[in-house]
Amino acid sequence: MATALITGGTSGIGAAFARTLAGRGDDLVLVARNGDRLAEMATELKERHAVSVETIVADLAERSDVVGIAERLASSEQPIDLLVSNAGFGVRTKLTAADTTPHEHAIDVMIRAVLMLGAAAGRAMRQRGTGTIINVSSTAGFMTMGNYSAIKAWVTAYSESLANELHGSGVRVVALCPGWVRTEFHERADLNTSSIPQFLWLDADRLVVACLKDADAGKVISIPSKRYKVLMTICEHLPHRTLRAVSRALTSRRR
Numbered sequence: 001m002a003t004a005l006i007t008g009g010t011s012g013i014g015a016a017f018a019r020t021l022a023g024r025g026d027d028l029v030l031v032a033r034n035g036d037r038l039a040e041m042a043t044e045l046k047e048r049h050a051v052s053v054e055t056i057v058a059d060l061a062e063r064s065d066v067v068g069i070a071e072r073l074a075s076s077e078q079p080i081d082l083l084v085s086n087a088g089f090g091v092r093t094k095l096t097a098a099d100t101t102p103h104e105h106a107i108d109v110m111i112r113a114v115l116m117l118g119a120a121a122g123r124a125m126r127q128r129g130t131g132t133i134i135n136v137s138s139t140a141g142f143m144t145m146g147n148y149s150a151i152k153a154w155v156t157a158y159s160e161s162l163a164n165e166l167h168g169s170g171v172r173v174v175a176l177c178p179g180w181v182r183t184e185f186h187e188r189a190d191l192n193t194s195s196i197p198q199f200l201w202l203d204a205d206r207l208v209v210a211c212l213k214d215a216d217a218g219k220v221i222s223i224p225s226k227r228y229k230v231l232m233t234i235c236e237h238l239p240h241r242t243l244r245a246v247s248r249a250l251t252s253r254r255r
């Protein structure tokens with residue numbers, strides 16, 4: 001029986017990972033800030049799937065909280081077989097804003113925490129010769145739409161680098177790059193999604209199934225759905241100035 005640790009496991013993509021993994025019999029460790037939602041999720045999963053669910057209330061913007069999760073990942077008595085570094089949020093603040101704290105906060109949660117947890121999980125899993133690390137990135141990382149794009153480009157490049165470092169160790173690393181997924185993400189970031197065509201929305205449960213399949217197949221970059229695979233292949237081949245113009249147009253429509 002495997003145990004998975006999921007950051008942001010109470011909502012959206014993280015909750016979909018929790019339900020799918022519990023459904024296949026995995027025990028879980030769920031991490032988020034809201035203790036009530038964590039408790040609700042744990043009760044639901046235990047009742048429905050008869051798995052063990054540990055919950056950790058932590059704010060990944062706080063370095064000391066991340067150190068606590070890293071220690072849990074390092075445990076040899078209760079090993080973690082799968083880390084899903086998923087917690088994150090949208091960032092709308094302009095890069096030239098006088099107050100850069102929203103950007104620093106985003107970097108703490110979506111870069112520093114991902115780096116620290118990946119290091120802890122990578123070391124423990126390498127020692128055991130097995131394990132999987134899934135870092136939730138975004139197709140936004142292939143675009144140039146502000147700090148969020150820059151952060152997710154880092155998550156993808158970091159995951160590929162970690163995969164290289166752990167190559168041959170028995171540890172798999174995947175950068176999950178979703179397109180638009182219906183979750184609380186857009187409401188929390190106050191993003192206007194009215195101009196996003198229906199066909200670009202992905203279902204979180206199907207996304208997770210596709211990602212786990214890609215992880216089993218040894219893929220390092222997982223881009224679920226044919227439509228986003230095609231779109232990202234086009235992005236890869238576009239001249240950078242065209243990609244920047246498309247990014248500008250998309251950014252202005254979302255504000």
Ligand SMILES: NC(=O)c1ccc[n+]([C@@H]2O[C@H](COP(=O)([O-])OP(=O)(O)OC[C@H]3O[C@@H](n4cnc5c(N)ncnc54)[C@H](OP(=O)(O)O)[C@@H]3O)[C@@H](O)[C@H]2O)c1
Nearest residue numbers: 008010011012013033034060087088138180181183184185
């Ligand atoms: N939805 C999309 O369209 C989309 C597309 C591409 C990539 N993504 C990425 O997918 C990941 C999950 O997003 P989602 O769409 O599922 O969003 P969501 O529904 O808003 O869920 C976010 C989760 O992260 C947790 N979280 C947020 N800040 C945290 C912090 N400082 N410390 C600990 N936990 C924190 C939240 O719980 P608490 O509030 O209780 O802490 C919640 O469980 C993110 O990394 C996001 O960038 C989303």
